[in-house]
Amino acid sequence: MLDSTRIVLVKPSHPGNIGAVARAMKTMGLSHLVMVEPDNFPSDEAFARSSGAKDVLENATICSTVEEALEGCGLVIGTSARNRKIPRPLLNPRTCAETISEKGLPAAIMFGRERTGLTNDELERCHYHVHIPTNAEYSSLNLGAAVQVLCYELRMASLAAGEVENNAVVKTADIASAEAVEGYFSHLEQTLVEIDFLNPDNPGKLMNKLRRLYMRAGLETNELSILRGILSDTQRTIRLAAAKEVVKNEK
Ligand code: SAH
Numbered sequence: 001m002l003d004s005t006r007i008v009l010v011k012p013s014h015p016g017n018i019g020a021v022a023r024a025m026k027t028m029g030l031s032h033l034v035m036v037e038p039d040n041f042p043s044d045e046a047f048a049r050s051s052g053a054k055d056v057l058e059n060a061t062i063c064s065t066v067e068e069a070l071e072g073c074g075l076v077i078g079t080s081a082r083n084r085k086i087p088r089p090l091l092n093p094r095t096c097a098e099t100i101s102e103k104g105l106p107a108a109i110m111f112g113r114e115r116t117g118l119t120n121d122e123l124e125r126c127h128y129h130v131h132i133p134t135n136a137e138y139s140s141l142n143l144g145a146a147v148q149v150l151c152y153e154l155r156m157a158s159l160a161a162g163e164v165e166n167n168a169v170v171k172t173a174d175i176a177s178a179e180a181v182e183g184y185f186s187h188l189e190q191t192l193v194e195i196d197f198l199n200p201d202n203p204g205k206l207m208n209k210l211r212r213l214y215m216r217a218g219l220e221t222n223e224l225s226i227l228r229g230i231l232s233d234t235q236r237t238i239r240l241a242a243a244k245e246v247v248k249n250e251k
Contacts, residue, residue: 001161017114022049023050190235194234
């Protein structure tokens, strides 16, 4: 879905906005940018503003008509900061992304000129319109910001559909295995007995309570190694102290 959705900018005038659009797209995993008669492109300013997203600009398609920009798309969506008199089913960014995901068609999301938006003729070519819900008295976002909102929702929908991986979650490989955790509990119990904190003849519910505490933490492998290191050092210290005691008594 991120690969089959193109972002179409109709006659953008500020090269800085073009760069910001490329950056907004790349951060969300989109790469297909199409521009209809940009006023000033290619330009140093667009490349500078794109930061690390120069590849999106280098691979951008430049067209002279909207028809050309929409070629091959089965779903065309137009964005607008205002209510228009040519009603089409109105989506918000979230339902827009869900619709693209459900239809599974090559899609285009069209954005208008900074000053005047999309013309009525351009909006009539669309299956749906999208309005980003905004303050009614100040409803127009910067072009780059509007593209960011739409692309963010596309990414959220593609995460929900399992098409891309969430790189912010802890990898399951880092979570300590059940055997490793059980090994830790045996080590802990043994150490608690050695320091006389736990009476093996009358253990009560201590281990059960400690288990509950540690299980709540969702221990990772490296955390378990630290805890086991503390237990080993505790045991070593007790043995050293016991050995010193024996030497003293023998003197
Ligand atoms: N004065 C223009 C605003 C253009 S802003 C107008 O009234 O239409 C440039 C582009 O950013 C718009 O054409 C649209 O594609 C997008 N945009 C800005 N604010 C938006 C909003 N609230 N909802 C949807 N798209 C928006």
